[in-house]
Amino acid sequence: MTSVAQTAPVRLTRRGALAGFAVGLASSASPRTASAASVADASLAGPLGDVWVGSPQAKVTLVEYAAVTCPHCARFHAETWPALKARWIDAGQVRFTLRGYPLTPLDTAGFMLARADGGRNYYAVTDLLFERQPAWAFVPEPLDAMRDLMRQAGFSAERFHSTLSDQGLYDGVRIVHERATSALGVRSTPTVYVGEERQEGTLTADALGEVIARALEGRTGR
Numbered sequence: 001m002t003s004v005a006q007t008a009p010v011r012l013t014r015r016g017a018l019a020g021f022a023v024g025l026a027s028s029a030s031p032r033t034a035s036a037a038s039v040a041d042a043s044l045a046g047p048l049g050d051v052w053v054g055s056p057q058a059k060v061t062l063v064e065y066a067a068v069t070c071p072h073c074a075r076f077h078a079e080t081w082p083a084l085k086a087r088w089i090d091a092g093q094v095r096f097t098l099r100g101y102p103l104t105p106l107d108t109a110g111f112m113l114a115r116a117d118g119g120r121n122y123y124a125v126t127d128l129l130f131e132r133q134p135a136w137a138f139v140p141e142p143l144d145a146m147r148d149l150m151r152q153a154g155f156s157a158e159r160f161h162s163t164l165s166d167q168g169l170y171d172g173v174r175i176v177h178e179r180a181t182s183a184l185g186v187r188s189t190p191t192v193y194v195g196e197e198r199q200e201g202t203l204t205a206d207a208l209g210e211v212i213a214r215a216l217e218g219r220t221g222r
Contacts, residue, residue, distance in 0.1 A: 002070040037183035048172035054095035059219040065101040068110035083205035
């Protein structure tokens with residue numbers, strides 16, 4: 001589990017976006033506050049909104065807060081997510097969304113890139129970043145490596161730079177982080193909500209499957 005306390009994303013401007021990512025400047029994380037907020041509150045998705053996978057008629061929602069530089073999140077998407085999708089989401093019982101929770105400037109960049117073009121390739125981009133995480137996130141020049149990787153997702157160098165200079169995308173990504181921290185008390189990744197039940201730490205398909213089954217049973221019994 002990776003905590004936001006390690007570092008937090010920088011503030012971007014159109015002039016200084018790439019410089020800020022390159023030097024990895026950090027700002028203080030917002031303090032955790034107690035709240036009775038619901039993860040289903042649409043305002044928590046920010047102005048860019050959620051990108052859902054699964055049937056709108058599904059009885060249970062699965063909301064994940066993740067960072068693309070988080071190794072635990074990458075493991076979740078490589079090992080746990082495929083099993084959950086096959087067992088619950090493809091069957092129409094669960095609906096899933098990934099909300100970006102940046103821990104570093106690179107996370108902010110990754111989710112801005114995923115949100116380009118209205119998020120039409122949101123999961124294609126995030127999946128690529130998770131899958132190839134060691135090749136770009138933990139190298140001497142990670143931003144350059146990310147730019148090279150994004151060519152596989154159709155980003156020219158010019159488009160890559162212009163996306164990371166888009167203040168609207170930056171604000172949309174940061175708002176999700178800020179509201180998750182202040183309203184829900186999210187502090188680490190991955191944090192997963194099965195309905196309103198929060199799960200942290202090692203998230204196996206079997207463990208989450210048990211939580212999902214209970215949630216479905218509760219919904220069926222109403």
